[in-house]
Structure formats: structure tokens, C-alpha cells
Amino acid sequence: MKVFDRAVVADVLRTGIAGLELDLSEAQVEKLLDYLALLNKWNAVYNLTSVRDPLQMVTLHLLDSLAAVAAFKDAKNVLDVGAGGGLPGMVLAISRPDMKVSMIDTVHKKTAFLNQVKAELELTNVTVYTKRVEQLEVKTRFDVITSRAFADLSDFVNWSGHLLEQGGQFIALKGTAPAEERERLPKPWKVQKLQPLQVPGLEAERHLVFIKSEHAETV
Numbered sequence: 641m642k643v644f645d646r647a648v649v650a651d652v653l654r655t656g657i658a659g660l661e662l663d664l665s666e667a668q669v670e671k672l673l674d675y676l677a678l679l680n681k682w683n684a685v686y687n688l689t690s691v692r693d694p695l696q697m698v699t700l701h702l703l704d705s706l707a708a709v710a711a712f713k714d715a716k717n718v719l720d721v722g723a724g725g726g727l728p729g730m731v732l733a734i735s736r737p738d739m740k741v742s743m744i745d746t747v748h749k750k751t752a753f754l755n756q757v758k759a760e761l762e763l764t765n766v767t768v769y770t771k772r773v774e775q776l777e778v779k780t781r782f783d784v785i786t787s788r789a790f791a792d793l794s795d796f797v798n799w800s801g802h803l804l805e806q807g808g809q810f811i812a813l814k815g816t817a818p819a820e821e822r823e824r825l826p827k828p829w830k831v832q833k834l835q836p837l838q839v840p841g842l843e844a845e846r847h848l849v850f851i852k853s854e855h856a857e858t859v
């Protein structure tokens with residue numbers, strides 16, 4: 641599908657949400673569609689994602705991120721590192737308006753887009769930072785730090801570990817997470833759980849990797 645046909649896109653999105661058994665209101669589904677329409681529009685100029693087909697964007701971006709929403713059920717204050725066009729951060733913010741979601745990226749055109757989405761969709765739970773995560777300082781640390789397609793797990797925790805509150809956890813959205821990469825994590829970080837994800841309409845392997853300090857209680 642070349643053009644953004646909202647009715648067709650909405651149909652695929654709604655079927656996927658039903659498959660994931662997610663309880664989203666009609667207003668939230670409309671916001672997800674608004675977000676996708678903006679991503680599609682800005683992508684033409686800003687090159688935010690290499691996925692250009694709106695229907696593929698539903699599966700590879702929206703449903704892929706929505707499949708992870710349940711893992712954030714106890715989260716209150718989340719940071720998405722290397723959020724790019726807002727995945728999974730923007731999808732989490734729309735799905736969980738009660739949760740604070742911060743997104744960080746080094747590339748200004750990406751965070752300009754995220755701020756535009758925040759304004760147009762009136763997302764009061766969103767904060768956007770333009771800088772390297774290693775250089776971010778915050779008054780209140782995060783209970784969950786997430787990322788999708790960001791970096792090797794060791795770099796992810798090394799660069800953002802200073803931002804995680806005591807007892808907090810990392811949740812990385814990955815295709816595969818090879819044992820060698822998981823075992824290479826620097827102390828005190830340890831993989832607590834590796835959870836396969838089923839994304840409606842997607843054959844590819846997807847996983848959530850939960851990482852905690854070995855000094856924290858197990859999940």
C-alpha cells in the first residue's frame with residue numbers, strides 16, 4: 641500500500657490489537673492512527689524509518705511495540721533510549737496515559753518529530769530529550785528503561801544504568817538475544833527473563849529481555 645488509507649490501516653491495527661487481547665479505548669486507537677499518519681507524513685522528508693509501506697508500519701512498528709505493553713504493567717516512569725521515531729515510547733505513552741514516558745535520541749530531527757507528535761496528540765505524559773543517553777541527568781530516576789533496536793545489551797546497560805532507580809529493570813525489545821550477548825553483561829546486571837513475543841502478522845522471532853541488578857529481588 642503506497643498511500644495512507646486510514647480505513648485499511650485501522651482495520652489491520654484493530655485486528656492486531658484484538659489478537660494481542662489489549663484493552664484500548666476507541667480514543668486510544670484513534671491516537672495510534674494519528675501517530676502513524678504523522679510518522680508516515682514526516683518520514684517522506686525526515687527519513688525517520690526505512691519502513692515506508694503504511695501497512696508494514698502497522699505490523700513492524702505499532703503491533704511490535706503493542707505486543708510489549710503488558711510487560712510494563714507495573715511501570716510508572718519509563719525511559720525509551722534511542723527512541724528514533726517513537727518506538728516503543730510513543731506507543732507506550734498512548735496505551736498507558738497513567739504512565740510517564742520519556743524518550744531520548746541524539747538526532748534532532750527525530751526528537752523534533754517526537755515533540756510534534758506530543759503537541760498534536762496532546763500527550764501530557766511525554767517528555768523528550770535530545771542528547772546522548774550517557775550525558776542525561778535527571779532528578780527522578782526511572783523504574784523501567786527500555787529500548788528497541790538500540791544497541792548490544794552491554795552498551796545499553798552501561799550507557800543508561802545511571803538513570804535506573806534502585807530495584808528498577810531494563811526491558812529490551814530484540815529480535816534474538818544470543819546467549820553470548822546475554823552472558824557478556826557487566827556486573828551487577830543479570831538477565832532475569834527472556835520472553836518470546838508473538839506479534840500478529842509477523843513471522844520473525846521477537847523477544848523481550850528483562851535485566852536487573854543481581855542485588856535486586858528477582859521478578
Ligand SMILES: C[S@@+](CC[C@H](N)C(=O)[O-])C[C@H]1O[C@@H](n2cnc3c(N)ncnc32)[C@H](O)[C@@H]1O
Nearest residue numbers: 722723724727744745746747772773788789790
Ligand atoms: C536503530 S534506531 C532505533 C529507533 C527506534 N527505537 C525503533 O525501534 O525504530 C537507534 C536510535 O538510537 C539513537 N542513538 C544512538 N546512540 C544513542 C545514544 N548514545 N543516546 C541516545 N540515542 C542514541 C539513534 O539516533 C537512533 O535513532
